[in-house]
């Protein structure tokens with residue numbers, strides 16, 4: 365089929381050639397009872413990946429989007445965020461440069477310039493994704509699609525009969541119901557800020573809150589971070605959480621731990637927050653912006669799911685089986701809307717596995733084990749596998765061995781700034797298998813991505829020990845633990 369596709373000019377629709385594909389889907393779709401073999405609702409990471417993979421097998425695919433192509437990750441998430449992370453990190457490198465003999469002149473930063481360039485890069489990526497769809501022969505339909513039957517979708521006045529409908533509609537930031545919440549913005553509003561707020565309060569202790577706090581502090585804002593637990597990043601390894609808290613404080617962020625917001629009031633052009641912690645009530649005034657980053661909810665409302673009796677969980681997430689099939693066999697779901705590991709690469713991999721299985725006839729199942737993840741703070745975090753607490757709970761205190769090292773990386777030997785690095789490995793004492801690798805420090809996401817392959821492949825501590833280190837590096841610590 366791939367050879368067949370290559371004979372066709374880019375952008376031309378691949379007509380299904382039965383002779384070239386041998387699976388049940390082909391013979392049933394040949395009846396032409398359906399206009400599309402797959403109708404995708406939502407052109408975010410999961411929807412785009414599934415649509416293109418399905419089309420590569422010759423499926424007739426449409427994708428509907430009522431916003432910009434690219435979804436949260438491309439338009440108002442991972443990509444613009446990472447560009448801002450780089451911007452903030454460069455300020456730190458400028459600090460460090462003096463230690464290496466550089467004279468750095470007057471330092472100013474233009475938020476407006478950064479935002480303009482960031483938005484241009486995002487718009488470019490959006491166009492690239494649109495081009496990929498066209499090249500794959502996927503029809504991009506603009507507008508809000510809605511399921512009207514198990515095999516039927518409407519978009520405006522038009523109805524489409526489809527063999528499968530994939531719901532990949534993503535998620536939306538949530539806001540708690542407290543007085544004055546209308547004065548806040550979410551991550552969506554953060555990416556629309558024309559000016560950098562000099563003073564900003566951020567509520568939440570998850571990925572977004574700590575990343576935004578780090579970006580804004582790095583670019584010069586005075587940041588207050590309000591977390592309702594003692595430590596940020598619940599679910600991450602305890603040493604990473606402790607080290608991150610110390611790094612955030614070291615970065616100049618005013619962390620209010622074990623603190624909740626009771627209410628919010630408008631205050632001049634900004635906001636005043638009324639806080640409650642175990643010791644006392646506090647006020648935080650003159651904040652120019654207030655960002656809430658307290659989680660997201662699946663976009664499962666108002667797309668007809670209830671009408672066709674697709675089962676939803678209590679949080680609105682679409683219930684799916686291991687292959688992304690909902691309670692209605694012709695309706696599939698992938699990504700944040702399923703509530704399963706709401707991370708871009710998970711949605712992409714799950715969507716491709718789904719398309720491989722249904723349209724490529726391959727017996728593929730997405731594995732949700734050992735998903736690596738990163739938090740782009742300063743310094744960043746990379747982590748894969750079981751945390752120390754999770755491993756202890758599974759195997760008991762005597763069932764695991766824990767290795768860790770904390771050090772100042774070589775890059776800081778000549779600098780005033782001393783960002784720490786912490787590396788940690790959890791090993792099954794019985795089998796010697798490495799259960800988890802955790803790191804906070806320069807390049808942690810890049811390093812952990814590589815180690816995730818080893819963990820996925822079942823590597824033992826002995827395998828790590830038999831691997832020669834790269835010297836001098838921080839990564840070598842993972843293969844020199846004793």
Ligand code: NDP
Pocket residue numbers: 540567568569570571572573575591592593597598624657658659660705706707737738739740
């Ligand atoms: P998270 O689920 O990561 O964190 C939510 C945070 O908000 C937690 O600290 C939670 O505390 C806290 N919280 C929840 N409700 C309240 C409340 N009413 N008042 C105060 N605090 C509250 O959500 P995010 O919004 O940060 O991110 C959403 C998702 O986006 C993430 O789960 C992640 O999957 C994805 N993402 C991934 C990134 C990456 O890969 N680098 C970057 C950004 C987002 P508690 O722990 O007590 O529940």
